[in-house]
Amino acid sequence: MQGLANRIMLLWGFRRALVAILAGAVGVLALPPLGFFAALFVSFTILTWLMDGNAGDEYGGVWGRLRADFATGWLFGLGYFVAGLWWLGNALLVDAEGFAWAIPFAVLGLPAVLAIYYGLATAAAGLLWSEGWGRLAALAAAFGLAEWLRSVLLTGFPWNAIGYGAMPIPVMMQSAHVIGLFGVTLLAVLVFAAPALLGSPGSRRTGIVIACLIGLLHIGYGAYRLEAAPDVKGDAVAVRLVQPDIDQSKKLDDKERASIFEEHLALSSAPPADGKPEPKIIVWPETSIPFILTQNPDALTRIADVLKPGQILIAGAVRSEDMLPGTPPRYYNSIYVIDDDGQIVAASDKVHLVPFGEYVPFEDVLDDYGIANVSEMPGGYSSGNTRSLLKLPDGMTFYPLICYEIIFPGEMQDAAGVADALLNVTNDAWFGDTPGPYQHFLQARVRAVELGMPLIRAANNGISALVDPYGRVVAGLGSGKRGFIDTSFTRSSEITSDDLIRRYAFWTLLAISITIATLSRVSFVSNKN
Missing domain, CATH: 3.60.110.10 (Carbon-nitrogen hydrolase)
Known part of the structure; x- marks a missing residue:
């Protein structure tokens, strides 16, 4: 696994861009109609290794690293959104005479704009990048915040948020009742990126154990909630x-x-x-x-x-x-x-x-x-x-x-x-x-x-x-x-719930993730110096 990670980290130029786009596109397999959620393990593992490659380039300085991180996330997002939203062009074919000219803007232009959110997410995560599972916390926090922003800025368009890939069936949906879509998204990125630790030198146990526990809690809580569902009374x-x-x-x-x-x-x-x-x-x-x-x-x-x-x-x-x-x-x-x-x-x-x-x-x-x-x-x-x-x-x-x-x-x-x-x-x-x-x-x-x-x-x-x-x-x-x-x-x-609880849960998870990422970054810089 470490050999594969090294090859991906060392990619350059066109090949690096293509791998980033394909990594994003593969993640769409987790969405309907397929619902193959395991595809996102591939996507975020590769994205993490690409980010590791950016961290290893010390010649570009801070701004060069930010540009590289943004480009990596933007290309990843471009692949994800083109593969997930290409069908928007079908609406323009209903009146092809009047709107066919706009198909490239819908199929490529909109994904290119939405990909900016993912570019900003990887750029922000790069500021707190480190070794070990702390960098996964940075990536999770950045994507959770980016998806929330995507739902509110410029009228919002949270279609196909990453969290939906972790909720293909009811037993995997129940966590949303407690932490909402964006809380699920944050934790999902943390879990989906965890296999990247297998390609990293040094200790991997903590991150893998945490990811496994989150995944088990996600499914276990869903099974418990469905099993404990009360018989609804009334006419x-x-x-x-x-x-x-x-x-x-x-x-x-x-x-x-x-x-x-x-x-x-x-x-x-x-x-x-x-x-x-x-x-x-x-x-x-x-x-x-x-x-x-x-x-x-x-x-x-x-x-x-x-x-x-x-x-x-x-x-x-x-x-x-x-x-x-x-x-x-x-x-x-x-x-x-x-x-x-x-x-x-x-x-x-x-x-x-x-x-x-x-x-x-x-x-x-x-x-x-x-x-x-x-x-x-x-x-x-x-x-x-x-x-x-x-x-x-x-x-x-x-x-x-x-x-x-x-x-x-x-x-x-x-x-x-x-x-x-x-x-x-x-x-x-x-x-x-x-x-x-x-x-x-x-x-x-x-x-x-x-x-x-x-x-x-x-x-x-x-x-x-x-x-x-x-x-x-x-x-x-x-x-x-x-x-x-x-x-x-x-x-x-x-069984209705309070939206305020879900919002507090998301912001709490975000704060915890940023704290972990920051402490990991401080420790990483101290050890490096």
Whole structure:
């Protein structure tokens, strides 16, 4: 192992860059749909040895070392994000005539920007680099902080955070309930980089033992929590999740609007599957109503005709809001709650919009260059000022999250204790049969685990499912399948957790890791001198 480590450390030029890119790309195998978490052991072991090679170059000085460390992390991140996000180009092919030109920016440009976070992480870790397992603590702290920053800066985009690679199945998700995504990420990097110690001279025992203990605690706690999961008591609520699997190009065709609407109604009015009870709640996916509902009273009447007494429809729709005379209306990506009389009884607007997908940043400037949003709405969408809880007539409350809002842990810190379930409506048809919908679904499941709340998820195409508070799929409909799911969930808030605890846990782990790395660095410099 030490011979392999030496060969990687001594790589130079093009070969070194290629190995860094490939190391990042290999790590994507840990993400859905494969979920081969062991791939990240390869990625972070190689990254650690590459960093060791930078530390051995004493001719460049401090700035030269910083540049080398940043370049190593940036190349690693480029490989990781290109391999993990290439499917974004599929969304631009839906309207290829208008947006195919932007595919290189989506497939290479965005990963190049996101890779800066990993470059900054390795540069920061390099400042505290030493021998032994102290350098692993530095790398773990730097990546944990970088992933947190990636979730909050420039509207945030924490898609495929490293921690998800350590949570492919429910037994490996439960740690997120206590320390959150970023706490899992920090510890995961520490564990995944541990094999690098086998290629280092001197004592390796401490770091290997610590990594093994963390891994065993991660899995052991998950097994304990699943085994100790209480039987949820209360009345089960029957729900139907509609997944129409409508091609995105069809959704953009004005001539298809009526047929799309009728297709949703047909799936909603079908008899229950396998003798299950009539659903009390029917959920349609994001932007499932293909026109401005408030401008089509006949559509509300049609919905009322389909709904049985006492049934509720929750549907994604575009909401318009008239502005001052002479100015265009504002459009919102919204969710409506509609009762059996065809009355809209609750609504919620999307707060966290997708840049260049639903709105264009600095639109006044970029519009001159012909850069428009990918959505079909003229002028794009406006964001809601606040997130409104969806309160149903029977008193049940859902916490609404539209599309990728569910990937942000910080978006739902006030959900626990105020809602009976998370509700996520999405339209992953933009991405076709690619890893994107599977990655999205994993991140949604982890949110359910973090909060200890059931998740109700309806997708046009992607993965529609009911997920329990432990990340287990109670019932689901896979990608590319048309139909509906009749299932039920129980209202319960007994196991919800406080987001403040998870945040304190992350910052505590970060402080401990930095302290260990600093002490190791001081000892390393003293011994060297």
